[in-house]
Amino acid sequence: MEWISGRCSSLFRYEKVKYITITDKCIVIFYRLSQLAIIAYIIGVNLVCQHGYQQIEEGDVVTITKLKGVIVTNFSDKGLIDDKDVYTRVWDISEYSSAPSEGCGFFVPTNVWVTPNQTIGNCDEDPYKEGANCTDNSDCIKGMDNILGNGHKTGNCIPSKIIDKQKR
Secondary structure (H helix, E strand, C coil), X not given: CHHHHHHHHHHCCCCCCCCCCCCXXXXXXXXXXXXXXXXXXXXXXXXXHCCHHHCCCCCCCECCCCCCCCEXXXXXXXXXXXXXXXXXXXXXXXXXXCCXXXXXXXXXXXXXXXXXCCCCCCCCCCCCCCCCCCCCHHHCCCCCEECCCCEECCCCCCCCHHHHHHHC
């Protein structure tokens, strides 16, 4: 209870700064000499001796890239990788973009984490996504990318299983 009353009483208290005049010459001389010493240090040591006005501060720079779209990797038969099928794939945005991790650097990811039991194959498109539904091979142009769909088109139309189930 005392804590609350102490806090409330400070709301109704007014303080005023009181100015005084020092007439003792020794104290005034000491005060002015200490001010002069601080100013002399700043000018003499920092600016003149150490050339502080010439010092340069280098900034830290981070480059952020915003990647959009999909990428397809397809290795040739040059023998660089034993299991090419694992790395021949479609990459989406979450797989090849990353946040900056250091200053004054530009990071380009060059490593792949392959999760077990993944298979590479062709899958049908979602009929509810714009530009992803196909009915024959002319709708599925080889090499075209559909950012909203399953990625890189192969040229072979795989009709959606969802539409087949709805027709039955």
